[in-house]
Amino acid sequence: MTPDVRPLVAGNWKMNGTRDALGEIKAMAEGVVGPLADRVDALICPPATLLYVATALCTDSPLMIGAQDCHQKVSGAHTGDISAEMIADCFGTHVILGHSERRTDHAETDHLVRDKAVAAHQADLTAIICIGETAGERDSYQTLDVLKRQLDGSIPDGATAENTVIAYEPVWAIGSGLTPTNEDIAVAHAFMRSELAKRFGDEGAKMRILYGGSVKPGNAEVLMGIANVDGALIGGASLKAADFLAIYSVYEGLIAETL
C-alpha cells in the first residue's frame, strides 16, 4: 500500500461473460458496501456487450464499471471498435488499455496505448495502463528496463493520479497460478513509483499502481500488503462474486493495520 492512496480492486472479465453472468455483477454490487467502500474502490470491466446493463445494475452501489479497450479516435470508420465516448455514454468510468493480451493479439504498441489513453482522458475516463515483462525478458534480467520503456512510452503527458492507474502484470504470471516473489514485486513497484514521481511529481507519487497476475483470495492479503501495491487487477478470480469480494475484503485487515 502507499500511504494516503486509495486502493482499487479491479476485475477484468476478458472475453468471458454473457447475460447469465449478470447475477455475479449484481452480487458484487450488493457486496461492495459499508465502511470499506468509503476507503477502497471496486471496479469490474465486463465485455463491452454487458457494459450498459452492468452499469444499470450498479446505480445504487459504489461498484464501478469499466471497459477493456477503446479506440484512439473519437469516432469514424473503425469497424468493430468502440470509442472512449461510447464507454462514458454507457456510464463506464474506467478503461483498461495496453493489456498484454491486446499487445500480443492486436500488436498494440506503447505509442498506440498512449494515444488511447489520451482518448480516454478526453472522455473523462480513468485509463488503467497495463505494463509487464515476458518470461524471456525476466529471465534475461530486463524487467526494469522493460517497465521503464513501457511507462515512458504508454503514459501520456497529461496523466494525473485521478485519470491514470498503472497495472503491473508480469505476462508469465497471468492465468498461470505463478506470481513473482514478494521481494520482486516490491522492487518492481518501488521502481515504478520512483519513475512516476520523477516524471509527474506529486501526481506520480500518488498514482495508483496495481499488481495483476494470478491474484486469488488465498494470496491477496500478502500481495496487497506490499509497499507501493495499491490494489489488484484480477482476471479469473473476478468472474465469481464470492472470489472477487473475498479479495476486496482483505483490505478490512490491511486498512485496520494503518489506522
Ligand SMILES: O=C[C@H](O)COP(=O)(O)O
Ligand atoms: O487483467 C488481468 C490479468 O491479466 C490477470 O489475470 P489472472 O488473474 O487470471 O491471472
